[in-house]
Amino acid sequence: MTAKAISSAATSQKRSSFLTQLANPRVYCALLALSLILIVPAVIDSPFVVHVFVTICVFAALSTAWNIVGGYAGQLSLGHTVFYGIGGYTTALLIQHFGISPWLGMWAGAALSALVGIGIGYPCFRLRGPFFSLATIAFLEVVRLLSIHFTGVTGGAAGLIVPLNLGWAWMIFEDKFNYLYIAFGLLLLTLIVSWAIRNSRLGFYLTAVREREDAALAAGVNNTNVKLKAVMISAALTSLVGSFHAMYMTFLEPATMFSLATSIEIAMFSLIGGLGTVVGPLLGTVLVVPIAELARGWLGASANGLHGFVYGTVLVIITLTLPGGLVGTFGNRVGGWIDRLPGGGRRDDGREAPAQRPITGEPVKPILEAKNLVMKFGGLTATDNVSVTLLRGEILGIIGPNGAGKTTLFSQISGFLQPTSGTVGIVGPDGSMTSPTSADEFARLGVGRTFQIVQPFGKLTVLENIMVGAFMRHPKVDDARAAALRVARLVGLDDIKDVEARNLPIGGLKRLEVARTLATEPSILLLDEVMAGQSQSDTQKMVNLVRTIRDTGVTVIAIEHNMQAIMSLSDRIVVIDSGRVIAQGNPQEVVKDRRVIEAYLGEDFVDAQGI
Numbered sequence: 001m002t003a004k005a006i007s008s009a010a011t012s013q014k015r016s017s018f019l020t021q022l023a024n025p026r027v028y029c030a031l032l033a034l035s036l037i038l039i040v041p042a043v044i045d046s047p048f049v050v051h052v053f054v055t056i057c058v059f060a061a062l063s064t065a066w067n068i069v070g071g072y073a074g075q076l077s078l079g080h081t082v083f084y085g086i087g088g089y090t091t092a093l094l095i096q097h098f099g100i101s102p103w104l105g106m107w108a109g110a111a112l113s114a115l116v117g118i119g120i121g122y123p124c125f126r127l128r129g130p131f132f133s134l135a136t137i138a139f140l141e142v143v144r145l146l147s148i149h150f151t152g153v154t155g156g157a158a159g160l161i162v163p164l165n166l167g168w169a170w171m172i173f174e175d176k177f178n179y180l181y182i183a184f185g186l187l188l189l190t191l192i193v194s195w196a197i198r199n200s201r202l203g204f205y206l207t208a209v210r211e212r213e214d215a216a217l218a219a220g221v222n223n224t225n226v227k228l229k230a231v232m233i234s235a236a237l238t239s240l241v242g243s244f245h246a247m248y249m250t251f252l253e254p255a256t257m258f259s260l261a262t263s264i265e266i267a268m269f270s271l272i273g274g275l276g277t278v279v280g281p282l283l284g285t286v287l288v289v290p291i292a293e294l295a296r297g298w299l300g301a302s303a304n305g306l307h308g309f310v311y312g313t314v315l316v317i318i319t320l321t322l323p324g325g326l327v328g329t330f331g332n333r334v335g336g337w338i339d340r341l342p343g344g345g346r347r348d349d350g351r352e353a354p355a356q357r358p359i360t361g362e363p364v365k366p367i368l369e370a371k372n373l374v375m376k377f378g379g380l381t382a383t384d385n386v387s388v389t390l391l392r393g394e395i396l397g398i399i400g401p402n403g404a405g406k407t408t409l410f411s412q413i414s415g416f417l418q419p420t421s422g423t424v425g426i427v428g429p430d431g432s433m434t435s436p437t438s439a440d441e442f443a444r445l446g447v448g449r450t451f452q453i454v455q456p457f458g459k460l461t462v463l464e465n466i467m468v469g470a471f472m473r474h475p476k477v478d479d480a481r482a483a484a485l486r487v488a489r490l491v492g493l494d495d496i497k498d499v500e501a502r503n504l505p506i507g508g509l510k511r512l513e514v515a516r517t518l519a520t521e522p523s524i525l526l527l528d529e530v531m532a533g534q535s536q537s538d539t540q541k542m543v544n545l546v547r548t549i550r551d552t553g554v555t556v557i558a559i560e561h562n563m564q565a566i567m568s569l570s571d572r573i574v575v576i577d578s579g580r581v582i583a584q585g586n587p588q589e590v591v592k593d594r595r596v597i598e599a600y601l602g603e604d605f606v607d608a609q610g611i
């Protein structure tokens with residue numbers, strides 16, 4: 001095929017995928033609803049109505065941008081207007097001092113905001129819950145005070161007037177409707193970016209990190225990196241809107257450009273509409289802003305501060321009656337209706353799964369070597385000089401009494417705990433022994449682990465949970481979905497693949513834990529009590545599954561208290577007691593060892609087995 005033919009085939013493929021998107025009722029209904037933002041003010045033709053719609057677009061865009069960090073990543077930033085202000089001031093100052101058009105200046109502001117976002121995010125993402133929110137408020141206050149202090153640059157508290165050059169080049173108009181076009185364009189841009197993130201690997205990763213940081217790490221997600229990506233995108237979008245809004249208001253002052261109240265308002269719109277959803281921020285804004293603006297317009301100066309009262313009232317009603325916000329409460333029902341429209345309900349479950357990562361290397365050679373692992377928690381020594389060598393292709397059972405140090409050993413050989421002393425070496429794909437330093441690095445090298453206390457991403461479906469694991473080897477969404485389906489079938493979860501994980505019973509959650517880990521296509525699989533809570537028949541299925549997995553070349557280490565299962569499964573067993581390895585060997589030898597009987601199995605087990 002010639003280069004021309006290839007490029008024309010690619011173009012026609014893009015066009016057809018665009019048309020497929022347009023034929024989706026969720027897309028065409030959203031476009032129809034959005035077009036009302038232009039149609040209603042055009043029909044009513046009043047400057048006040050145009051102003052209300054510009055305000056809706058601006059706040060909906062700000063809230064949508066905020067939602068990328070506050071909703072998807074679950075980092076409740078309350079200082080987001082810092083980026084709005086940076087956008088506004090950068091654009092205004094570039095016009096004033098260098099005669100640069102706001103169309104260019106706004107991108108400079110966006111780049112600067114993205115950098116500031118990294119500067120704020122990097123130290124603050126280590127903080128959790130309210131401490132993160134307080135830190136973002138503190139940054140906002142610092143920037144506001146700096147903007148007041150540097151009077152020569154920003155005009156200080158007295159503010160700055162944007163040079164009033166009329167025309168599209170300078171984004172200043174007599175006809176207010178032109179502002180609405182730009183505000184609408186910015187809203188569309190933020191919605192498209194937000195939708196694209198939600199449906200991309202980054203979106204899945206952000207949700208995973210928000211719900212379970214450890215499980216995300218085990219799926220190879222670099223938690224800090226994905227949060228920083230989110231904050232950069234969110235900051236840049238917020239800044240673009242801030243630049244436009246400064247041009248619309250034609251006047252900038254620190255109190256409005258770096259306003260804490262506005263920061264809280266944009267977070268609140270998302271909360272009211274539905275945190276972490278694409279349309280939630282827009283719906284929240286559409287519900288609240290018109291009421292507040294109309295009240296202000298009708299009651300004039302006597303209604304000063306009334307918008308705060310309106311926001312407060314709506315927020316109280318929504319949080320009391322609809323804790324999931326509008327989308328969380330009505331989303332599924334309305335989505336179901338929309339999917340019944342022409343073109344709805346299409347699925348792509350027939351897609352062929354991508355090839356699995358080949359597992360290479362000679363069998364029965366070491367694949368993991370843990371040497372002299374010591375883990376001290378204060379005065380407690382959880383593992384005391386533990387050395388374990390794992391041979392490629394074997395199933396190694398780890399047994400021992402409660403609190404012996406088994407899970408602590410797992411955490412050290414999967415990068416979740418840095419040993420106080422000792423080393424962990426993994427044989428990489430090139431055959432050389434390496435010692436990764438973080439849990440996500442271990443995962444990418446092929447060490448997959450499950451958690452004793454299951455770690456599902458509760459708001460994602462079973463299939464989406466597995467996809468979070470699959471993304472590590474298959475970055476494209478369709479490939480990850482197909483690979484996840486293959487794993488769901490293998491583990492026996494395909495008939496409940498669309499159920500939200502939070503609704504699964506413990507047996508299902510244990511299987512999901514295995515499925516998500518398997519989807520990372522590990523070469524070493526660490527199973528931490530995956531039989532616990534399973535019925536007898538499910539335990540047998542799990543035993544068969546582990547054998548099947550091993551037969552594909554995966555090496556397995558399993559911690560298990562179910563002696564019957566671990567005895568039948570393991571090629572070799574290591575027994576740990578009080579942080580030390582007290583015995584190891586084949587299952588039949590180990591259960592006869594007196595130290596093992598005394599420390600763990602007990603005489604009853606010996607009698608029952610007739611040993």
Ligand SMILES: Nc1ncnc2c1ncn2[C@@H]1O[C@H](COP(=O)(O)OP(=O)(O)OP(=O)(O)O)[C@@H](O)[C@H]1O
Pocket residue numbers: 377380382400401402403404405406407408409452
């Ligand atoms: N993060 C931690 N901080 C302090 N102590 C810990 C921590 N993690 C584990 N421990 C302690 O270390 C010891 C070993 O715990 P570990 O969970 O590894 O035991 P285990 O053999 O897996 O037990 P079980 O079979 O009950 O799961 C226990 O005394 C436990 O309380």
